Amino acid sequence: MARMTMIEAIRNAHDLAMGTDDRVVVFGEDVGYFGGVFRCTAGLQKKYGASRCFDAPINESGIVGAAIGMTAYGLKPVVEIQFADYVYPAYDQIVSEAARMRHRSAGQFTCPMVIRMPTGGGIFGGQTHSQSPEALFTHVAGLKVVVPSNPRDAKGLLLAAIEDPDPVIFLEPKRLYNGPFNGHHDQPVAPWKSHPLGEVDEDYYTVPLGKAEIRRAGSAVTVLAYGTMVYVAEAAAEEAQIDAEIIDLRTLLPLDIDTVAASVKKTGRCVIIHEATRTSGFGAELSAQVQESCFYHLEVPITRVTGWDTPYPHAQEWAYFPGPERLKRALLAVMEG
């Protein structure tokens, strides 16, 4: 066991994957010599050589497209998109190509690759360093979508994603890279080393894709969260003194609906929280599925607490970011309902 930040855990996962399987290659903008703007790939080029970890030209479509070609050859690329906000130029390659390769070729060609990208807000990054585009991937059959919320999971999920025979979108909440963040931006932030989930096994292990984790057991209301929102939920539940069951979804696609439904059937109440804009956000899908599977158990309407349907602003970051105050209001309303 070692203390790791989420960055260190991700780096460690890369290291183990590359050490274990020489088909694993890592590339992206600034990921080679420098080791990535968030340093998630630092040291890999030195250790594994420039043909296994290298810088790429600034062309996200090229990065993903080249990676797809590599999978057709038999490699397992792990590529970094510098910020999730910059994934759109690669969208065609992801949606039309990677996601459908296995199906359209009836299994002749597959795309075992991981597309990592820092996601979410809370760092005063303005509209192009703060977005949460997960729902744009959960709509795409053939993709898996993962959002870790802590170093232990980040490592295990990333290793599982690299092992996975299909393309995985791996969204890393950048606000969590150095420590958990519960939305109380005016309070000092604790580093991972003071959090139990910053304790990471140094050996190779995986956390299975498609399995949610109950982060806090409770009976009054189910809170569905992922990424940074897990800590917002913990703070809100505690501060509002509500016996909430908090589920960290970890994988959005395929969704662990069993864990979700069991919880909602127990509590009869459900609040969904995410940073992305509300309309057609992943919360919509969660709401639809919870309603479909738990309709007769629901006491009150499912509520969504989300980023507003505006671009992500700079100065108004904390008015945009769904923090504990907003969630508390929602939880209290749901408990009254």
Next chain:
Amino acid sequence: MARMTMIEAIRNAHDLAMGTDDRVVVFGEDVGYFGGVFRCTAGLQKKYGASRCFDAPINESGIVGAAIGMTAYGLKPVVEIQFADYVYPAYDQIVSEAARMRHRSAGQFTCPMVIRMPTGGGIFGGQTHSQSPEALFTHVAGLKVVVPSNPRDAKGLLLAAIEDPDPVIFLEPKRLYNGPFNGHHDQPVAPWKSHPLGEVDEDYYTVPLGKAEIRRAGSAVTVLAYGTMVYVAEAAAEEAQIDAEIIDLRTLLPLDIDTVAASVKKTGRCVIIHEATRTSGFGAELSAQVQESCFYHLEVPITRVTGWDTPYPHAQEWAYFPGPERLKRALLAVMEG
């Protein structure tokens, strides 16, 4: 009044817009001399000259990006993406640029433009001529998303979209271009000239964005549909002899939730139908919103009838396409619930 197919109605709308406002320019792949692979722009180049209606290189990002530049100059471009399946290369320009221009420039620059594209299946087009990507746009703040279902609306909505001061995604169900199609692929298809909505006013008129239309009044269950699914819903309701209220949403974003909620509050039941894959499809958002606004009126869970979460197949088209049989089953189940 004249009899028009949907293609003719769209062409007519272009013609009137170009004739009325010389800021309107039209371009896209094959739209100039030839008039578009579906002939929606036929005759415009001849009438208005090659600098107002012209062919574009095959580069969707370039088409939308150039159009954005034109809006900054003060023109009102109407561009065609040859099939909605080919819009992904333009996704960055749409999401990061057109949608956010007004907000990020605090109103200095705006993007009054229309991006038209044929959408949906039912023509044995396989995976790259059949997709319904509307949910990928409804998640994007700053866009409007329109899906007409008949010639009368297509013309009026397109003119409203061209007048609109913001970017509009205009999805034309290609299966409806020449006549309504109710999913009974083994039956002969009626042309628009035998349908009342094929009767189109030749003068300039608009159908307001953001307003749904009740296509069939009923009291037993609300069916939310758009595009081709409107006719599938009509057929299913009739064949199952269910007194369904069928709403043609027409505009998905902004959604006419008032019309929707009023109906569901009345019927207590809601079935949503769309061609797109289910997970994170627009049906999810509809389900979430209906649930939020009508929870205490719902008798049974909201049901989604959709394309499956697979790529759009060729041979299995009719197993994929949500036709009247599947909707009938859902309606009957909902009525039993």
Next chain:
Amino acid sequence: MTDPKPLSLRVPEPGCRPGGVPDFSDFVVPMAGETRRPEIDTAPEDMRDMAFSIVRVLNRHGEAMGPWAGRLTPDELREGLRHMITLRVFDERMTNAQRQGKTSFYMQHLGEEAVSCAFRMALEQGDMNFPTYRQAGLLIAGGYPLVDMMNQIYSNSADPLKGRQLPIMYSARDHGFFTISGNLGTQYIQAVGWAMASAIAGDTRIAAGWIGDGATAEGDFHSAMVFASTYNAPVILNIVNNQWAISTFQGMARGAAVTFAERGHGFGIPAIRVDGNDYLAVHAVASWAAERARSGHGPTLIEHVTYRAGGHSTSDDPAAYRSKNESAAWPLGDPIERLKAHLIAIGEWSDERHTQGTAEIADRVRSAQREAEAKGTLIDGSHPSPRSMFDDVYAEMPQHLVQQRQEGGY
């Protein structure tokens, strides 16, 4: 500068539209044998001229001329001729099958047969093509069974792609043929990625990317050029300039450049233009590029100059946008006729053998068609089941797909 005149938009137009008289007099056709053959390790800047010339081997008398001639044996040439005839006959029959409603869609190669047929013979087993929909010659010349192609076209029960793909969107991994995408351009950078992987792995295999003149305008054309240039990828980047992109003439994508091959220059990628209707020239240039790539000298851009003599697809009628006489006026002739003439000129073929050979091929195609149709067509017989549609979305079917399959009753 005072009082500039109003600006105006230049919208390029082809020389000839329906009703007009086709005129290719501006189109410079070098003499066969005239264009030089640089060493395979020539620096790109030392062979710029190759992007403005056209490598041609066969002259109008059917003689093979110049430094690019002389690599193929008569047997190989006859085989090439058979491949091209097979492709043409195949196209005819499948176009007809589509007209008869046996499938939904078809795309033919009329006039472009040499490009993919000859190119394939320059590759080795294990190399990988990333084709568009207009290189079925790669399959035919590579020995892929015609009946499997037809099964795919018919989406029948023996369709190797299980009915999932539009007709002609083949995939044949074992034959070095990557699954065709309907989205233009995406495969070009994938080819580069595959080639990079081969280099990373210390392999000796190379890749070939394919793109049409129209699709070179896509951003992924650029992605491919940048990555190939930067990483010195062992890849051949082919542009098939068949003069048309549906209704749009090649000048719309080419713009103010003189040739498509020129695009290579801004990337330090050597570029060669070749007579795409000359089997010998295509084969020679492809071999040159393959050897270059395999020897570690990196990518080559090849512009195959040819003409799409047929419609874009069965959904298209070119009479609406180009002169009916344009195809006949096309100065580079017909690839089958030209190779036939060459074989006759060197005494290795005759009109009789040609007629007989064509008949044999027609038989072979017909019998493949019978065999395929016995397995079903899109409208007749059995098809891959709806149930199978849910397979291969993922390696392992997730719960929600299992449920949807059940919901559908499959």
Next chain:
Amino acid sequence: MTDPKPLSLRVPEPGCRPGGVPDFSDFVVPMAGETRRPEIDTAPEDMRDMAFSIVRVLNRHGEAMGPWAGRLTPDELREGLRHMITLRVFDERMTNAQRQGKTSFYMQHLGEEAVSCAFRMALEQGDMNFPTYRQAGLLIAGGYPLVDMMNQIYSNSADPLKGRQLPIMYSARDHGFFTISGNLGTQYIQAVGWAMASAIAGDTRIAAGWIGDGATAEGDFHSAMVFASTYNAPVILNIVNNQWAISTFQGMARGAAVTFAERGHGFGIPAIRVDGNDYLAVHAVASWAAERARSGHGPTLIEHVTYRAGGHSTSDDPAAYRSKNESAAWPLGDPIERLKAHLIAIGEWSDERHTQGTAEIADRVRSAQREAEAKGTLIDGSHPSPRSMFDDVYAEMPQHLVQQRQEGGY
């Protein structure tokens, strides 16, 4: 070809990394005045050499040499010097303000001031720039108020962009400055679209697109080149090659090409390389390209050869990936020093005037800063309201946004 050797991937590396000794001896710097000045209607193929040379006017003695010299008056030159000093002082103060926590982020222009400052003076009122985040000189030279720039940087109550944008992502329509995007490359094709619109409208105004060396790798660089080439758009396409893209040296995007300017050749777009640290050269080349565009001769690609002497942004420490001495070793010198030396050489400036002028500028920037800070900084004072965040998503606020605003309590 038998038994080829294993292939390997070429991963380009800069000449020097931390700890190494910078060596620009491979970097060919033509003599000032040496490079020819073609007529503005010269065909692209007749000026290919311009992409491999570097237009330079100021020699090391501060003299203006050759055919590109002699267009600016001493007053104009002094104004240019003031613009560059203003930009540098502005950058210093704002970088400091960021360190003090007064804002979240800043990007400076150190060493690149001439590029945008000189370019702006070659444009006319009504022309439109589509900049990246590293051309604030366009605003300063265009007379945009410093205090408004600072208000934007501080996201304060007077921020013209209402707190919505990251610092330095200015927008100033009236000053011919398009709203900056954080997404690299998108603006390049938008610039072409704007220019096409001007041509469609029969206007005489032109556009200028801007992109960094690194971002030329993006697909939208290609979009811009294709559309500009095809429609002969009246646009100047600027590549600012400041040698670095964050930690990645320019060779990663350039690949096997010799220069970025070369990219123009494959599109029939004339390309000129210019010494980006030479105010006179940038101004002369920009004027040439502007005149060309305005006279209907279409696009020009300009590669500004310069050096990013500072970090990529306040989030970046270049010591991690390049030698600390590289900036000093950079052969093209400092743009401010060079213009100053020229003015002194022609007897229109002195060290005293320079010191005094710099002090005056520092005063002006300081007082603008005081004025801006009185309106607030990111951490102090008032900001645009959360309520205003819901404005301008659409021209008219739709119901769901009204509701969300209420839900938020704003």
